[in-house]
Amino acid sequence: MSAGGEGALTVTVRMKVSPEPEQEEAVLELLRRYRDALNYSVRVIIANRALSLSKAHRLLYKDLRERYGLPSATTNGLSMWLKKEQGYRVKGDRVELAWGYGLRVIGYDRRYDDFPNREARLVFREGEFTLYVTKRVPRPAKYAPKGVLAVDVNEGQVVVGNSRVEQRIETPVERALRYRRLAERLQGKYSFSRYRAWLRRSGIRRRVRHFHRKAKNIIEDWARKTAHTIISLAKQGQLAVAREDLTGLVESLRRLPKEHRTALIALGYRRLGFWIDWQAEKNGVPILVVEPAGTSSTCPRCGAELVEVGHRRLRCPSCGLEADRDTIAILNIERRALSKMGGSLATPTAPQMTDVNPNRWGEPPHL
Numbered sequence: 001m002s003a004g005g006e007g008a009l010t011v012t013v014r015m016k017v018s019p020e021p022e023q024e025e026a027v028l029e030l031l032r033r034y035r036d037a038l039n040y041s042v043r044v045i046i047a048n049r050a051l052s053l054s055k056a057h058r059l060l061y062k063d064l065r066e067r068y069g070l071p072s073a074t075t076n077g078l079s080m081w082l083k084k085e086q087g088y089r090v091k092g093d094r095v096e097l098a099w100g101y102g103l104r105v106i107g108y109d110r111r112y113d114d115f116p117n118r119e120a121r122l123v124f125r126e127g128e129f130t131l132y133v134t135k136r137v138p139r140p141a142k143y144a145p146k147g148v149l150a151v152d153v154n155e156g157q158v159v160v161g162n163s164r165v166e167q168r169i170e171t172p173v174e175r176a177l178r179y180r181r182l183a184e185r186l187q188g189k190y191s192f193s194r195y196r197a198w199l200r201r202s203g204i205r206r207r208v209r210h211f212h213r214k215a216k217n218i219i220e221d222w223a224r225k226t227a228h229t230i231i232s233l234a235k236q237g238q239l240a241v242a243r244e245d246l247t248g249l250v251e252s253l254r255r256l257p258k259e260h261r262t263a264l265i266a267l268g269y270r271r272l273g274f275w276i277d278w279q280a281e282k283n284g285v286p287i288l289v290v291e292p293a294g295t296s297s298t299c300p301r302c303g304a305e306l307v308e309v310g311h312r313r314l315r316c317p318s319c320g321l322e323a324d325r326d327t328i329a330i331l332n333i334e335r336r337a338l339s340k341m342g343g344s345l346a347t348p349t350a351p352q353m354t355d356v357n358p359n360r361w362g363e364p365p366h367l
Protein backbone atom coordinates (compact mmCIF):
# COMPACT_ATOMS: atom_id res chain seq x y z
CA MET A 1 0.00 0.00 0.00
CA SER A 2 1.70 3.18 -1.12
CA ALA A 3 0.83 6.64 -2.27
CA GLY A 4 0.47 6.95 -6.02
CA GLY A 5 1.43 9.69 -8.42
CA GLU A 6 -0.02 13.16 -8.61
CA GLY A 7 -3.73 13.38 -8.06
CA ALA A 8 -4.14 9.66 -7.47
CA LEU A 9 -3.62 7.16 -4.69
CA THR A 10 -3.12 3.44 -4.95
CA VAL A 11 -5.36 1.76 -2.43
CA THR A 12 -5.62 -1.91 -1.58
CA VAL A 13 -9.01 -3.47 -1.01
CA ARG A 14 -8.82 -6.54 1.17
CA MET A 15 -11.28 -9.24 0.19
CA LYS A 16 -11.87 -12.31 2.27
CA VAL A 17 -12.37 -15.09 -0.22
CA SER A 18 -12.98 -18.80 -0.07
CA PRO A 19 -12.51 -21.43 -2.75
CA GLU A 20 -15.25 -23.93 -3.43
CA PRO A 21 -14.56 -26.75 -0.95
CA GLU A 22 -13.83 -29.26 -3.73
CA GLN A 23 -11.35 -26.84 -5.33
CA GLU A 24 -9.52 -25.76 -2.18
CA GLU A 25 -6.72 -28.30 -2.53
CA ALA A 26 -6.27 -27.37 -6.19
CA VAL A 27 -5.95 -23.67 -5.38
CA LEU A 28 -3.41 -24.45 -2.67
CA GLU A 29 -1.54 -26.60 -5.14
CA LEU A 30 -1.50 -23.67 -7.56
CA LEU A 31 -0.01 -21.44 -4.87
CA ARG A 32 2.62 -24.08 -4.10
CA ARG A 33 3.50 -24.38 -7.78
CA TYR A 34 3.97 -20.62 -7.81
CA ARG A 35 6.36 -20.88 -4.91
CA ASP A 36 8.26 -23.62 -6.70
CA ALA A 37 8.31 -21.53 -9.85
CA LEU A 38 9.84 -18.68 -7.92
CA ASN A 39 12.51 -20.86 -6.39
CA TYR A 40 13.29 -22.21 -9.81
CA SER A 41 13.45 -18.67 -11.20
CA VAL A 42 15.86 -17.54 -8.54
CA ARG A 43 18.16 -20.44 -9.37
CA VAL A 44 18.04 -19.57 -13.07
CA ILE A 45 18.77 -15.94 -12.34
CA ILE A 46 21.75 -16.86 -10.22
CA ALA A 47 23.05 -19.37 -12.74
CA ASN A 48 22.82 -16.87 -15.57
CA ARG A 49 23.89 -13.84 -13.59
CA ALA A 50 20.86 -12.12 -15.02
CA LEU A 51 20.83 -9.34 -12.54
CA SER A 52 18.55 -6.85 -14.19
CA LEU A 53 14.89 -7.50 -13.56
CA SER A 54 13.80 -6.99 -17.16
CA LYS A 55 16.50 -9.35 -18.36
CA ALA A 56 15.44 -11.94 -15.82
CA HIS A 57 11.85 -11.50 -16.87
CA ARG A 58 12.67 -12.07 -20.56
CA LEU A 59 14.73 -15.09 -19.68
CA LEU A 60 12.12 -16.67 -17.46
CA TYR A 61 8.85 -15.91 -19.11
CA LYS A 62 8.89 -18.59 -21.79
CA ASP A 63 10.51 -21.13 -19.52
CA LEU A 64 8.04 -20.65 -16.70
CA ARG A 65 5.10 -20.93 -19.00
CA GLU A 66 6.34 -24.16 -20.48
CA ARG A 67 7.44 -25.71 -17.23
CA TYR A 68 4.63 -24.63 -14.96
CA GLY A 69 1.86 -23.47 -17.26
CA LEU A 70 1.81 -20.07 -15.64
CA PRO A 71 1.76 -16.50 -16.83
CA SER A 72 4.71 -14.55 -15.48
CA ALA A 73 4.32 -13.68 -11.83
CA THR A 74 6.21 -13.32 -8.63
CA THR A 75 5.52 -15.19 -5.46
CA ASN A 76 6.15 -14.83 -1.80
CA GLY A 77 5.42 -17.89 0.28
CA LEU A 78 1.88 -18.98 -0.44
CA SER A 79 0.88 -15.87 -2.28
CA MET A 80 0.85 -14.81 -5.89
CA TRP A 81 0.40 -11.74 -7.97
CA LEU A 82 -2.45 -11.76 -10.41
CA LYS A 83 -2.63 -9.50 -13.41
CA LYS A 84 -6.02 -7.93 -14.02
CA GLU A 85 -8.11 -9.65 -16.68
CA GLN A 86 -5.39 -12.19 -17.57
CA GLY A 87 -5.01 -13.38 -14.00
CA TYR A 88 -8.32 -12.82 -12.28
CA ARG A 89 -11.72 -11.21 -12.60
CA VAL A 90 -14.23 -10.13 -9.97
CA LYS A 91 -17.81 -10.83 -10.97
CA GLY A 92 -20.39 -9.89 -8.37
CA ASP A 93 -19.55 -11.91 -5.31
CA ARG A 94 -17.23 -14.28 -7.13
CA VAL A 95 -13.60 -14.11 -8.13
CA GLU A 96 -12.56 -16.14 -11.15
CA LEU A 97 -8.94 -17.15 -11.43
CA ALA A 98 -7.41 -17.63 -14.86
CA TRP A 99 -6.96 -21.35 -14.21
CA GLY A 100 -10.69 -21.99 -13.98
CA TYR A 101 -10.99 -21.85 -10.22
CA GLY A 102 -13.69 -19.83 -8.54
CA LEU A 103 -13.55 -18.11 -5.17
CA ARG A 104 -16.48 -16.88 -3.18
CA VAL A 105 -16.13 -13.32 -1.88
CA ILE A 106 -17.03 -13.37 1.80
CA GLY A 107 -16.70 -9.69 2.48
CA TYR A 108 -14.86 -6.50 1.62
CA ASP A 109 -14.88 -2.73 1.82
CA ARG A 110 -17.12 -1.51 -1.01
CA ARG A 111 -16.06 2.11 -0.81
CA TYR A 112 -13.95 1.85 -3.94
CA ASP A 113 -16.35 -0.21 -6.05
CA ASP A 114 -16.54 2.49 -8.71
CA PHE A 115 -12.84 2.27 -9.50
CA PRO A 116 -11.43 -0.44 -11.76
CA ASN A 117 -9.45 -3.29 -10.29
CA ARG A 118 -5.76 -3.42 -11.03
CA GLU A 119 -3.33 -6.16 -10.16
CA ALA A 120 -4.10 -8.26 -7.12
CA ARG A 121 -2.38 -10.63 -4.75
CA LEU A 122 -3.91 -13.86 -3.54
CA VAL A 123 -2.59 -14.86 -0.14
CA PHE A 124 -3.12 -18.00 1.91
CA ARG A 125 -2.23 -17.42 5.54
CA GLU A 126 -3.26 -19.18 8.71
CA GLY A 127 -5.93 -21.19 6.97
CA GLU A 128 -7.55 -18.25 5.19
CA PHE A 129 -7.52 -16.92 1.66
CA THR A 130 -7.37 -13.19 1.09
CA LEU A 131 -7.33 -11.30 -2.18
CA TYR A 132 -5.67 -7.88 -2.05
CA VAL A 133 -6.95 -5.87 -4.99
CA THR A 134 -5.20 -2.64 -5.89
CA LYS A 135 -7.04 0.34 -7.31
CA ARG A 136 -6.15 3.85 -8.32
CA VAL A 137 -8.42 6.41 -6.73
CA PRO A 138 -8.34 10.20 -6.94
CA ARG A 139 -6.46 11.82 -4.10
CA PRO A 140 -9.11 13.54 -1.96
CA ALA A 141 -8.83 17.30 -1.50
CA LYS A 142 -7.83 18.36 2.00
CA TYR A 143 -10.39 20.36 3.95
CA ALA A 144 -9.61 23.67 5.62
CA PRO A 145 -9.16 22.69 9.28
CA LYS A 146 -11.21 24.29 12.04
CA GLY A 147 -8.61 23.41 14.65
CA VAL A 148 -5.94 20.94 15.60
CA LEU A 149 -5.91 17.42 16.96
CA ALA A 150 -2.49 16.85 18.51
CA VAL A 151 -0.90 13.42 18.84
CA ASP A 152 1.75 12.67 21.41
CA VAL A 153 3.39 9.29 21.83
CA ASN A 154 5.33 7.83 24.69
CA GLU A 155 6.28 4.23 25.30
CA GLY A 156 3.16 3.38 27.25
CA GLN A 157 0.49 5.27 25.39
CA VAL A 158 -0.58 7.57 22.62
CA VAL A 159 -2.31 10.73 23.75
CA VAL A 160 -4.64 12.46 21.32
CA GLY A 161 -6.29 15.78 21.98
CA ASN A 162 -6.24 19.55 22.12
CA SER A 163 -7.22 22.20 24.63
CA ARG A 164 -10.79 20.92 24.77
CA VAL A 165 -10.60 17.13 24.63
CA GLU A 166 -8.19 14.34 25.32
CA GLN A 167 -8.07 10.61 24.73
CA ARG A 168 -5.43 8.09 25.72
CA ILE A 169 -4.72 4.88 23.86
CA GLU A 170 -2.49 2.19 25.38
CA THR A 171 0.34 0.80 23.25
CA PRO A 172 0.58 -2.99 22.89
CA VAL A 173 4.32 -3.08 23.57
CA GLU A 174 3.98 -5.30 26.64
CA ARG A 175 1.73 -7.75 24.82
CA ALA A 176 4.08 -7.91 21.83
CA LEU A 177 7.03 -8.29 24.16
CA ARG A 178 5.60 -11.52 25.54
CA TYR A 179 5.90 -13.13 22.11
CA ARG A 180 9.42 -11.81 21.62
CA ARG A 181 10.37 -13.36 24.94
CA LEU A 182 8.74 -16.66 24.05
CA ALA A 183 10.75 -16.69 20.84
CA GLU A 184 13.92 -15.88 22.71
CA ARG A 185 13.38 -18.53 25.34
CA LEU A 186 12.74 -21.13 22.67
CA GLN A 187 15.82 -20.04 20.74
CA GLY A 188 17.98 -20.07 23.85
CA LYS A 189 16.76 -23.47 24.93
CA TYR A 190 17.79 -25.12 21.68
CA SER A 191 20.88 -23.13 20.77
CA PHE A 192 23.47 -25.57 22.17
CA SER A 193 25.63 -26.91 19.40
CA ARG A 194 24.43 -30.49 19.76
CA TYR A 195 20.92 -29.30 19.03
CA ARG A 196 21.83 -27.15 16.10
CA ALA A 197 21.55 -29.62 13.27
CA TRP A 198 18.36 -30.97 14.70
CA LEU A 199 17.05 -27.48 15.19
CA ARG A 200 17.53 -26.70 11.54
CA ARG A 201 15.31 -29.56 10.56
CA SER A 202 12.73 -29.31 13.27
CA GLY A 203 9.73 -27.12 13.65
CA ILE A 204 11.39 -25.11 16.41
CA ARG A 205 12.70 -22.55 13.98
CA ARG A 206 9.28 -22.18 12.49
CA ARG A 207 7.80 -21.63 15.92
CA VAL A 208 10.46 -19.04 16.79
CA ARG A 209 9.68 -17.24 13.56
CA HIS A 210 5.98 -17.52 14.30
CA PHE A 211 6.42 -15.80 17.67
CA HIS A 212 8.50 -13.00 16.12
CA ARG A 213 5.90 -12.49 13.43
CA LYS A 214 3.14 -12.48 16.03
CA ALA A 215 4.89 -9.68 17.97
CA LYS A 216 5.27 -7.68 14.79
CA ASN A 217 1.64 -8.22 13.79
CA ILE A 218 0.43 -7.03 17.18
CA ILE A 219 2.32 -3.75 16.68
CA GLU A 220 1.17 -3.41 13.08
CA ASP A 221 -2.52 -4.02 13.87
CA TRP A 222 -2.39 -1.58 16.73
CA ALA A 223 -0.68 1.10 14.60
CA ARG A 224 -3.26 0.73 11.84
CA LYS A 225 -6.26 0.80 14.19
CA THR A 226 -4.89 3.66 16.28
CA ALA A 227 -4.21 5.72 13.15
CA HIS A 228 -7.76 4.99 12.02
CA THR A 229 -9.16 6.19 15.36
CA ILE A 230 -7.09 9.38 15.21
CA ILE A 231 -7.98 10.17 11.62
CA SER A 232 -11.69 9.46 12.24
CA LEU A 233 -11.72 11.87 15.16
CA ALA A 234 -9.94 14.52 13.13
CA LYS A 235 -12.29 14.13 10.19
CA GLN A 236 -15.34 14.21 12.40
CA GLY A 237 -14.25 17.54 13.90
CA GLN A 238 -12.69 18.82 10.64
CA LEU A 239 -9.38 19.19 12.46
CA ALA A 240 -5.82 19.00 11.20
CA VAL A 241 -3.73 16.24 12.78
CA ALA A 242 -0.52 17.53 14.32
CA ARG A 243 2.23 15.16 15.29
CA GLU A 244 5.79 15.58 16.35
CA ASP A 245 8.57 14.88 13.96
CA LEU A 246 9.60 11.50 15.32
CA THR A 247 12.66 11.00 13.15
CA GLY A 248 15.01 12.08 15.91
CA LEU A 249 13.27 9.94 18.49
CA VAL A 250 13.30 6.83 16.30
CA GLU A 251 16.95 7.46 15.48
CA SER A 252 17.95 7.82 19.11
CA LEU A 253 16.09 4.63 19.96
CA ARG A 254 17.96 2.90 17.17
CA ARG A 255 21.26 3.88 18.72
CA LEU A 256 20.33 2.26 22.02
CA PRO A 257 21.41 -1.34 22.69
CA LYS A 258 19.32 -3.75 20.69
CA GLU A 259 16.81 -4.51 23.37
CA HIS A 260 13.46 -6.03 22.45
CA ARG A 261 11.38 -3.42 24.20
CA THR A 262 13.20 -0.51 22.55
CA ALA A 263 12.99 -2.17 19.16
CA LEU A 264 9.24 -2.71 19.53
CA ILE A 265 8.66 0.87 20.69
CA ALA A 266 10.63 2.21 17.72
CA LEU A 267 8.69 -0.06 15.38
CA GLY A 268 5.42 1.14 16.91
CA TYR A 269 6.34 4.81 16.38
CA ARG A 270 7.41 4.25 12.81
CA ARG A 271 4.33 2.26 11.88
CA LEU A 272 1.95 4.66 13.63
CA GLY A 273 3.52 7.58 11.76
CA PHE A 274 3.21 5.69 8.50
CA TRP A 275 -0.47 4.82 9.03
CA ILE A 276 -1.42 8.29 10.25
CA ASP A 277 0.10 9.87 7.14
CA TRP A 278 -1.46 7.31 4.84
CA GLN A 279 -4.95 7.45 6.37
CA ALA A 280 -4.78 11.25 6.33
CA GLU A 281 -3.95 11.16 2.61
CA LYS A 282 -6.82 8.79 1.95
CA ASN A 283 -9.33 10.83 3.90
CA GLY A 284 -8.28 14.35 2.97
CA VAL A 285 -7.20 15.17 6.51
CA PRO A 286 -4.50 17.88 6.71
CA ILE A 287 -1.34 16.84 8.55
CA LEU A 288 1.12 19.08 10.33
CA VAL A 289 4.48 17.92 11.60
CA VAL A 290 5.94 20.05 14.39
CA GLU A 291 9.35 20.37 16.05
CA PRO A 292 9.45 18.03 19.04
CA ALA A 293 12.04 19.90 21.10
CA GLY A 294 10.70 21.01 24.48
CA THR A 295 7.08 19.97 23.97
CA SER A 296 6.97 18.41 27.41
CA SER A 297 9.14 20.88 29.30
CA THR A 298 7.84 24.35 28.46
CA CYS A 299 4.60 25.95 29.57
CA PRO A 300 2.01 25.91 26.78
CA ARG A 301 0.40 29.00 28.26
CA CYS A 302 3.33 31.33 28.90
CA GLY A 303 6.44 29.57 27.55
CA ALA A 304 8.26 29.34 30.90
CA GLU A 305 10.36 26.31 31.85
CA LEU A 306 8.21 23.84 33.82
CA VAL A 307 9.24 22.16 37.04
CA GLU A 308 8.46 18.61 38.04
CA VAL A 309 6.08 18.29 40.97
CA GLY A 310 5.40 14.56 40.99
CA HIS A 311 5.50 11.49 38.79
CA ARG A 312 4.99 12.83 35.26
CA ARG A 313 3.39 15.98 36.68
CA LEU A 314 4.66 19.43 35.79
CA ARG A 315 3.97 22.89 37.08
CA CYS A 316 4.67 26.34 35.67
CA PRO A 317 6.41 28.54 38.25
CA SER A 318 5.37 31.60 36.30
CA CYS A 319 1.64 31.21 35.60
CA GLY A 320 0.73 28.30 37.85
CA LEU A 321 -0.46 25.88 35.15
CA GLU A 322 -0.16 22.32 36.40
CA ALA A 323 -0.75 19.20 34.34
CA ASP A 324 0.38 15.76 33.39
CA ARG A 325 3.43 15.62 31.09
CA ASP A 326 1.42 14.21 28.18
CA THR A 327 -1.28 16.85 28.48
CA ILE A 328 1.44 19.50 28.41
CA ALA A 329 2.85 17.90 25.26
CA ILE A 330 -0.58 17.87 23.60
CA LEU A 331 -1.12 21.54 24.36
CA ASN A 332 2.32 22.47 23.07
CA ILE A 333 1.90 20.46 19.89
CA GLU A 334 -1.50 22.06 19.32
CA ARG A 335 -0.01 25.46 19.88
CA ARG A 336 2.90 24.90 17.52
CA ALA A 337 0.58 23.55 14.86
CA LEU A 338 -1.82 26.47 15.17
CA SER A 339 1.01 28.95 14.82
CA LYS A 340 2.24 27.03 11.78
CA MET A 341 -1.23 27.38 10.32
CA GLY A 342 -1.09 31.09 11.02
CA GLY A 343 -3.82 30.88 13.63
CA SER A 344 -4.16 33.61 16.21
CA LEU A 345 -2.55 32.57 19.43
CA ALA A 346 -2.21 35.84 21.23
CA THR A 347 -4.16 34.54 24.22
CA PRO A 348 -4.11 30.77 24.11
CA THR A 349 -6.55 29.20 26.49
CA ALA A 350 -5.17 26.20 28.24
CA PRO A 351 -7.69 24.99 30.77
CA GLN A 352 -6.76 22.48 33.45
CA MET A 353 -7.28 19.12 31.85
CA THR A 354 -6.93 16.93 34.87
CA ASP A 355 -10.64 16.11 34.94
CA VAL A 356 -10.98 15.17 31.31
CA ASN A 357 -12.54 11.79 30.92
CA PRO A 358 -10.22 9.93 28.58
CA ASN A 359 -13.11 8.12 26.93
CA ARG A 360 -15.51 10.97 26.44
CA TRP A 361 -15.43 10.45 22.70
CA GLY A 362 -16.48 6.87 23.12
CA GLU A 363 -15.97 4.51 20.23
CA PRO A 364 -14.53 6.05 17.10
CA PRO A 365 -16.89 6.22 14.13
CA HIS A 366 -16.18 4.04 11.13
CA LEU A 367 -14.92 5.84 8.10
Ligand SMILES: [Zn+2]
Nearest residue numbers: 299302316319
Ligand atom coordinates in the same frame (compact mmCIF):
# COMPACT_ATOMS: atom_id res chain seq x y z
ZN1 LIG B 1 3.11 29.19 32.39
